[in-house]
Amino acid sequence: MARREELTDEQWAILEPLIPAPVRRADGRGRPVVHSDRAVLNGILWVLRTGAAWADLPNRFPSGCTCFRRFTRWVKAGVMRQILEALARHLEQAGKIDLSECFIDGTFVVAKKGGSKVGKTKRGKGTKLMVITDAHGLPLAVHTASASPHEVTLVEATLDEAVTVGRPRRLIGDRAYDSDPLDQRLAERGIELIAPHRKGRIRPATQDGRPLRRYRRRWKVERTFAWLNKFKRVITRWDRCIEHYTAFVHLSLVMILLRRHL
16 A cells, blocks of 8 residues: 555556656766656655655655656656646546636745745745635646735736636635736736725725625635645745745645545
């Protein structure tokens, strides 16, 4: 039986065709491939789940150096995002993704070692992790940015990271997304923004009671963040390279799709 952080046979059968074969050098030189992609990916998943350093990988996995090298190669090739996109589009084609109402939220992630896309806030230095889910809580888009800008300025960049072909018809957020300019820009893209007005708003109301009923289901995106919090390498950023951190986020969402929806 596979351990909790390791892939089951069913999960590996889905992922194996999505991982590109290594490209051998024309002169035949270079390190020989000793460990299988499945063994290496299991090692990466252990780091993702525990948040531990690569050097702390247990002996049942390939060495930390081996797993880190292949992880770096996959990050450069965009493999983690490609897998997430393939799984999401499979669900979309199967009619299991509901774009009629989608939810957006962001969370602060402390960056222990600094790096790119790190900004100062009252809570310290960190990165903002933005996520959009469908009506069921399935992840549709993820975006990493400096924690300094307000979430309302990151909405469109997050939409541009969508891994599905279709786009949300309604986007539901909390009071942080109460912005008339954003409302107008999203309307031009065919998206209705639903967000409660902030207290003390001076401008005329643009939201009415009936659409706002959808806001009650915003707990679905909060549940997705709760699932993400089970991956300790994501809730705290240890990677100076933002591409590495983002790849860990993508892999977390891949595991969420595999375990709950495929």
